[in-house]
Amino acid sequence: MSPRKKKPEVRVYLEEDVDRLIKTLAAMRDSSINALINEAIELWLNQPEQQETIDRHRLDEMDEK
Structure with missing residues (x-):
């Protein structure tokens, strides 16, 4: 079994x-x-407004580090 790659963590603060x-x-x-x-994040990223920004700035071509 191969080791799983650690995913980045994001912290958010929400209203109660x-x-x-x-x-x-x-x-x-x-x-x-x-x-x-x-x-929810996937749905938000797939909205036309977000896709336009991603396409305009070629964000889907960013190198993974």
């Missing part, structure tokens, strides 16, 4: 009501908060 809502939704979906947040 948003925190409760996310935790409740994750539990109701039998999912993790991490999976729910990753899904």
